[in-house]
Amino acid sequence: MTPRQHVEQLLSFIDASPSPYHVVATIETWLACWQFEKLSETETWTLHANGRYYVVRDDSSIIVFVTGSQTVAESGYKIIGAHTDSPGLRLKANASDSNHGLLRLGVDIYGSPILATFADRDLSLAGRIHYKTDTDKLNTRLLHLSEALLRLPNLAIHLNRNVNEEVLKLHKHSELPLILAAADEQLPQTYWYQLLAEAAKIKPEQILTVDLSIYDTQKGGFWGAQQQFYTNSQLDNLASCHAALSALLCEENLTPQHTLVCALFDHEEVGSESHKGAAGSFLADILERIATQTTANRTDYQRALAQSFMISADMAHAYQPNFPSAYDNQHKAFVNQGVVIKSNANQRYSSDGVSMAMFIDWCQQANVPYQFYSHRNDLPCGSTIGPVISAKLGIRSVDVGCPLWAMHSIRESAGVLDHHYMVKVLSQFFNA
Numbered sequence: 001m002t003p004r005q006h007v008e009q010l011l012s013f014i015d016a017s018p019s020p021y022h023v024v025a026t027i028e029t030w031l032a033c034w035q036f037e038k039l040s041e042t043e044t045w046t047l048h049a050n051g052r053y054y055v056v057r058d059d060s061s062i063i064v065f066v067t068g069s070q071t072v073a074e075s076g077y078k079i080i081g082a083h084t085d086s087p088g089l090r091l092k093a094n095a096s097d098s099n100h101g102l103l104r105l106g107v108d109i110y111g112s113p114i115l116a117t118f119a120d121r122d123l124s125l126a127g128r129i130h131y132k133t134d135t136d137k138l139n140t141r142l143l144h145l146s147e148a149l150l151r152l153p154n155l156a157i158h159l160n161r162n163v164n165e166e167v168l169k170l171h172k173h174s175e176l177p178l179i180l181a182a183a184d185e186q187l188p189q190t191y192w193y194q195l196l197a198e199a200a201k202i203k204p205e206q207i208l209t210v211d212l213s214i215y216d217t218q219k220g221g222f223w224g225a226q227q228q229f230y231t232n233s234q235l236d237n238l239a240s241c242h243a244a245l246s247a248l249l250c251e252e253n254l255t256p257q258h259t260l261v262c263a264l265f266d267h268e269e270v271g272s273e274s275h276k277g278a279a280g281s282f283l284a285d286i287l288e289r290i291a292t293q294t295t296a297n298r299t300d301y302q303r304a305l306a307q308s309f310m311i312s313a314d315m316a317h318a319y320q321p322n323f324p325s326a327y328d329n330q331h332k333a334f335v336n337q338g339v340v341i342k343s344n345a346n347q348r349y350s351s352d353g354v355s356m357a358m359f360i361d362w363c364q365q366a367n368v369p370y371q372f373y374s375h376r377n378d379l380p381c382g383s384t385i386g387p388v389i390s391a392k393l394g395i396r397s398v399d400v401g402c403p404l405w406a407m408h409s410i411r412e413s414a415g416v417l418d419h420h421y422m423v424k425v426l427s428q429f430f431n432a
């Protein structure tokens with residue numbers, strides 16, 4: 001595929017996936033085309049060499065793997081980790097508030113979004129709802145409302161005279177409720193549940209709870225004089241999820257010697273501490289089950305971990321020349337100039353000299369340019385799932401990513417070539 005085709009496929013993937021639950025559902029559709037078998041954690045498994053499998057935990061974390069022709073005790077696992085969630089706004093349980101002639105929905109802040117970027121966008125809702133069926137059973141269903149339903153209008157400059165001098169600040173509690181409708185009286189929660197119920201083809205009173213994200217209805221696209229840049233929401237980190245799966249889902253990587261794993265987790269943006277997050281048991285549980293299918297004892301599993309490697313793929317901060325003082329002068333990552341290797345002496349990233357050298361070797365074999373990124377010492381550095389998993393499983397790991405402008409904006413941008421480079425080097429890692 002050409003670089004442009006890779007990104008076109010990425011943008012379609014994101015547009016079909018407005019919540020972490022939809023991310024996993026879209027991936028499952030993709031895996032079905034490649035004849036992957038879905039496994040349930042509640043059942044016993046029978047795995048075969050060069051078999052294609054995946055496991056979903058609670059709708060929004062997924063582990064995809066292809067078993068090697070060698071046992072994991074012989075050659076370990078090759079893992080690419082990324083995350084399915086993005087920072088933003090999530091609906092509160094009692095979201096509905098009708099006052100002042102308007103029905104507004106209250107939101108929680110999920111992770112660290114740039115809140116000002118949510119103002120004046122065509123927003124809507126996606127996620128899952130939990131309800132009682134006509135026969136009184138609990139059920140869950142995905143919901144994706146496609147029209148623009150919600151909005152956070154800015155305050156006019158005449159009422160906020162210093163907005164350009166002091167940047168746009170939104171109070172995290174009182175200034176974030178989103179406008180849904182005109183309402184001239186106090187309305188019960190079920191009033192706005194009608195909207196969800198119509199979309200789900202059930203009755204409003206059947207709805208018990210919801211897990212709904214706010215998303216931007218504007219689709220992704222290309223920009224720039226030669227269309228060498230692209231933009232969408234959720235590039236952090238769906239671009240890395242897409243690159244990891246693209247590297248796995250090609251003919252040459254589906255009959256591997258090593259066992260290849262793509263581990264994609266929810267809850268990275270809030271610290272990964274959950275039953276399906278990277279700090280939970282999900283990856284360890286699945287890796288151990290793969291090992292016990294092919295080897296007899298726990299020592300063999302530990303031998304497998306000891307010779308495994310993980311690439312933690314997450315987006316990196318691209319240099320923006322309008323803000324030169326935000327960057328370490330010697331560690332600028334330029335858009336369309338290669339994949340970024342991230343390091344931090346305090347282990348906010350999992351890379352060390354050895355793992356970075358190994359990654360550079362794969363870049364060189366794949367003819368992919370690379371760049372180094374290090375955060376300024378006087379700014380707190382972000383982190384990834386890399387250190388979390390590396391510590392938990394004792395696996396050597398490197399943190400890498402594509403350069404990205406406006407990380408955690410509702411509209412992020414990156415370079416077409418870099419996504420292509422990332423797919424190539426991840427494919428080389430699986431193939432080496």
Ligand SMILES: [Zn+2]
Pocket residue numbers: 083236237314315
């Ligand atoms: Zn990220």
